[in-house]
Amino acid sequence: MLKFYYNKHENRLLCxxxxxxxxxxxxxxxxxxxxxxxxxxIENLSIxxxxxxxxxxxxxxxxxxxxxxxxxxKDNFKxxxxxxxxxxxxxxxxxxxxxxxx
Amino acid sequence: MxxxxxxxxxxxxxxxxxxxxxxxxxxxxxxxxxxAVYEAAFNNRVSLAKMAVEETELGVWQHKVxxxxxxxQFVYENIKDEKTVGILSHDNISGITxxxxxxxxxxxxxPVTNPTSTVIYKILLCLKTRNPxxxxxxxxxxxxxxxxxxxxxxxxxxxxxxxDCILWIEESSRELTxxxxxxxxxxxxxxxxxxxxxxxxxxxGTPAIGVGPGNVPVFIDESADVPLAVKSVISSKSxxxxxxxxxxxxVIVEKKIADEVIDEFKKQNCYFxxxxxxxxxxxxxxxxxxxxxxxxxxxxxxEIIAKKAxxxxxxxxxxxxxxxxxxxxxxxxSSEVLAPILAFYVADNYDDALKTCIDLNYLGGIGHTASIYxxxxxxxxxxxNLMNAGRVVVNTPSAQGAVGGLxxxxxxxxxxxxxxxxxxxTTENITAINLINVKRICRRREDRRWFAFDSEKFLDENLxxxxxxxxxxxxx
Numbered sequence: 001m002l003k004f005y006y007n008k009h010e011n012r013l014l015c016x017x018x019x020x021x022x023x024x025x026x027x028x029x030x031x032x033x034x035x036x037x038x039x040x041x042i043e044n045l046s047i048x049x050x051x052x053x054x055x056x057x058x059x060x061x062x063x064x065x066x067x068x069x070x071x072x073x074k075d076n077f078k079x080x081x082x083x084x085x086x087x088x089x090x091x092x093x094x095x096x097x098x099x100x101x102x
Numbered sequence: 103m104x105x106x107x108x109x110x111x112x113x114x115x116x117x118x119x120x121x122x123x124x125x126x127x128x129x130x131x132x133x134x135x136x137x138a139v140y141e142a143a144f145n146n147r148v149s150l151a152k153m154a155v156e157e158t159e160l161g162v163w164q165h166k167v168x169x170x171x172x173x174x175q176f177v178y179e180n181i182k183d184e185k186t187v188g189i190l191s192h193d194n195i196s197g198i199t200x201x202x203x204x205x206x207x208x209x210x211x212x213p214v215t216n217p218t219s220t221v222i223y224k225i226l227l228c229l230k231t232r233n234p235x236x237x238x239x240x241x242x243x244x245x246x247x248x249x250x251x252x253x254x255x256x257x258x259x260x261x262x263x264x265x266d267c268i269l270w271i272e273e274s275s276r277e278l279t280x281x282x283x284x285x286x287x288x289x290x291x292x293x294x295x296x297x298x299x300x301x302x303x304x305x306x307g308t309p310a311i312g313v314g315p316g317n318v319p320v321f322i323d324e325s326a327d328v329p330l331a332v333k334s335v336i337s338s339k340s341x342x343x344x345x346x347x348x349x350x351x352x353v354i355v356e357k358k359i360a361d362e363v364i365d366e367f368k369k370q371n372c373y374f375x376x377x378x379x380x381x382x383x384x385x386x387x388x389x390x391x392x393x394x395x396x397x398x399x400x401x402x403x404x405e406i407i408a409k410k411a412x413x414x415x416x417x418x419x420x421x422x423x424x425x426x427x428x429x430x431x432x433x434x435x436s437s438e439v440l441a442p443i444l445a446f447y448v449a450d451n452y453d454d455a456l457k458t459c460i461d462l463n464y465l466g467g468i469g470h471t472a473s474i475y476x477x478x479x480x481x482x483x484x485x486x487n488l489m490n491a492g493r494v495v496v497n498t499p500s501a502q503g504a505v506g507g508l509x510x511x512x513x514x515x516x517x518x519x520x521x522x523x524x525x526x527x528t529t530e531n532i533t534a535i536n537l538i539n540v541k542r543i544c545r546r547r548e549d550r551r552w553f554a555f556d557s558e559k560f561l562d563e564n565l566x567x568x569x570x571x572x573x574x575x576x577x578x
Contacts, residue, residue: 023265056126059265062119085126092206093122094287 002029004036013037016050026060033068045072052081062093069099078102109271110281113236116266117207118287120234123264125204127232129187135261136230140178142257143222143250147171150218150253153246158214160401165342169219169516176507176514177223181230181534190540197545202538204232206289209282211303213295215345215401215440216516217243221250223516224292225268229258231537233289237270238279240295248272283308290537294517304525311532313517314524316347317438317467318500319459321485322355322363323452323476331475331497332366335444338499340420344441345401348471348493348504348518351438352426352445352462354455360448367446372421373404374446379413380424380435386411387443388434395439404442429461437466452481456488463489469523473500492520492529506531551578 005014015033018025037045047068051057069077078100079090090101103111127135143150151166190200210224221237228235239247248270255268271278279299283291283306291310293303300312322331339350355363364374375383386407387399399407404422408415415422421442429436435445445462449455463472472489475497476482486494495503498510506512515531530536555574559565 057123059116059119059123062122089122089125091122092125093119095119095122 002032004032006036010046011041011044012046012048013040014048014050016052017054019053020056021054021061022056022058023060026058026064029061030064030067033064042071043073044076046076046078047072049077049079050081051079051083051086054086055083057086057089062090062095065095065099069095075100104277104281106275106277107281109278110285113269113271114207114282114285114287117234117236117269120264120266121204121206121232121289124232124234124267127187127264129185131262132187132230132232133182135258135263136178136182136226138257138261139229139254140174140226142253143170143174143226146250146253147174150246150250153249154218154243157246158217158240158243158401160215161342161345162403166216166218169216169342170222172505172507172514173219173222173516174226177226177533180507180513181226184230184534186231186534186538195547197547199543199545201541201543202231203541205537205539206233207287208233208235208537209288209291209308210235210237211279211291211293211295211299212237212239212243212247214240214243215342215347216294217247218250220294220516221247222254223514224294225251225254225258227532227534227537229263229267230534233537234264234267234269236282237268238274238282239270241274244274280306292517292532300525311517311519311528311536312524312526313347314469314520314526315438315466316349316351316470316520317436317462317465318348318351318471318473319462319467319489320350320353320473320475320500321455321459322353322359323474323478323481323485324356324359325478325481326475326497327477328359328362328366332363332370334475334497334499336367336370336372336420338501338503339444340404340442341499341501343401343403344439344443346501346505347438347440349440349501350444350473351467352436352447352458353423354447354449354458354462356452356455357448357450364446367421367423370420371418372423372444373408373415373419374423374425375413379411380426382411382413383407383422383424383443384434387439387441393431393434394437395441399439399441399443402441407441407443429458429465436462456485459485460488463491469520469526469529470518471495471500471504473498473503490521490523492518492524493531504531551575 003016080102147170151163155163192199237251251270288308291303293300293312303310389396424435425446468490471493472491474485493504503509507514513531513533517532519528519530520526521529
C-alpha cells in the first residue's frame with residue numbers, strides 16, 4: 001500500500017511503497033502521487049521514494065521515477081532504503097545518472 | 103544529437119530499463135517466458151514463413167516453415183533445461199563457483215535470407231539469458247521480421263516478461279544502425295548478415311558475435327554411398343533455394359567415380375550446364391562490380407535463374423551444375439552463390455581432389471563449413487584435418503547439418519561462428535551460453551608448492567629452469 005508523509009515546512013513528500021511495484025500496481029501509484037502533489041509548489045518540492053519494502057520494480061515503476069526526476073529540480077528527487085538487488089536494478093538501468101539512489 | 107541518434111536513444115532507454123528489470127527474474131520466470139514464446143512462434147510458423155517468402159521474394163515457403171520449426175522447437179529443446187540464471191556450477195575441490203550474469207541490451211541484425219527464423223532464434227536466446235533485444239531487420243524483410251518479433255513480444259508479456267524486453271526498428275538506415283552499434287549502452291551485437299555489416303559490427307567498439315561468409319566444398323569420396331550422397335547434397339542445396347550459408351557450393355570427385363556421380367545427379371533432376379550456358383549463368387549470378395553473387399540470384403529457383411539468364415532447361419530441374427576446371431576469380435561460380443547452382447570438379451586422383459577442396463575452402467569460406475561423404479574413416483579424418491572450418495559435416499546435408507539438431511547433436515543455430523578465419527571470435531553454433539557472462543567465485547585453495555618454495559630463488563639469475571622446477575615440485 002502506498003503511504004504519504006508530507007512535510008510542509010520542508011515542502012518534502014515522502015512516499016513509501018509495497019513489496020512489488022509491478023505493471024499492475026505502478027500506474028495506480030503514479031495517479032495517487034500526481035494527485036498528492038497537485039496544488040503543491042513544484043518550485044522547491046522534493047520527493048523521496050522509500051523502497052524499504054520493495055522487492056521488485058517494473059519498467060512502469062522506473063518510468064514513474066524518471067518522470068518525477070525530470071519534473072523536479074536536480075537532486076530534489078531521491079530514492080532511499082533500496083534493497084541490494086533493487087539498487088543494482090537501478091544501476092543496470094542507468095538511472096543512477098538521473099537521480100539519487102541510496 | 104542527430105535524428106538517427108535520437109531514434110536510437112528512445113529505444114535504448116527503454117531497453118536498458120528492461121535490462122534492469124530482467125535482472126530481478128529467476129530461472130523459473132525465465133523458463134516460463136521462453137516456453138510461452140517458443141509456443142507462440144511455433145504456432146505461427148506457417149503464416150510467418152509465407153509472409154517471409156511473399157515479402158522477400160526468395161526461398162520456398164515450405165522450407166521456411168522448417169526453418170521456423172528449427173528456430174522455435176529445436177532451439178527450445180536445446181536451451182530449455184540449461185541453467186542461465188544464478189549458480190551454474192560449484193566445485194568444492196577447486197573452490198570455483200560459476201554464476202551467470204546477463205549482458206544487457208543485444209542488437210540483433212536479421213538477414214534477408216532467414217528473417218523470421220533468425221528473429222525467433224535470437225529472441226529465444228536473449229530471453230533465456232535475461233538480455234533485452236533490439237531487432238534490426240533487413241530492409242527487404244522488414245514486415246515479416248517485425249511481425250515475428252511482435253508475436254514473440256506479446257507472448258513474452260503475457261508470460262510476465264519485462265516491458266520492452268523485445269524491441270524493433272521500424273525504419274532502418276545505415277546511420278541508425280551505426281548509432282545503435284556504437285552506443286556505449288549496447289552490450290552485444292549479434293550480427294548475422296553480409297561481410298560489410300559484420301565488419302561494421304566488429305569495428306563499432308561494442309562486443310560482437312558475427313558470422314563469416316561460406317564457400318562449402320563437398321568431397322564425395324570413392325568410399326561414399328553415391329546415391330545417398332547425391333540425394334543428400336540435392337536436399338541441402340535446394341533447401342529454401344540455397345539460402346543457407348552452410349549449403350554446398352562445389353562438389354569434388356575423383357575421376358574414377360565421376361561418371362557415376364554425374365549420372366546420379368542427372369537421374370535426380372540436376373542439369374549440367376554447357377560452357378556457353380555457364381557463361382550466361384555467370385553473367386546473371388555474379389555482380390561485376392563486386393565479383394560476388396548478385397542479389398538477384400539469391401534464393402531463386404533453378405527454373406527462374408535459367409529463365410533470367412536466358413537458357414532453356416528441361417522441366418523439374420532442381421539444381422544447375424557447372425563443371426569447372428579451376429578455382430578463383432577466373433571461375434566466378436567457384437565462389438559462394440546462395441542459390442541452387444553447384445560447381446562441379448573432377449580431380450585426377452585423391453590428392454588432387456583434396457587440393458581442390460583446400461583451394462575452395464580458402465576462396466572466401468575459411469572457418470565456415472566443409473562437407474564430406476565417405477565410409478573410409480582415415481579419409482574423413484584427413485579431410486577434416488585439412489579443412490579450415492568450424493564444422494565438418496560427414497555424410498550429412500551440409501545446410502541442415504551445420505545448423506544442427508536434425509542430423510547431429512550440434513546446437514541448432516542461425517548464427518554459425520566461423521572462427522578467426524571468418525574474422526569471428528568463435529567457431530561455435532551460437533546458443534544461450536554464448537549470451538551470458540560467467541562470473542567465477544574463486545575461494546582460497548593454496549598451491550602448497552608456492553608456500554614451501556623459497557621464492558627468493560626466482561630472483562637468482564644463475565638458477566635455470568630445471569634447477570628451480572625440480573625443487574619447486576619436490577615432494578609434490
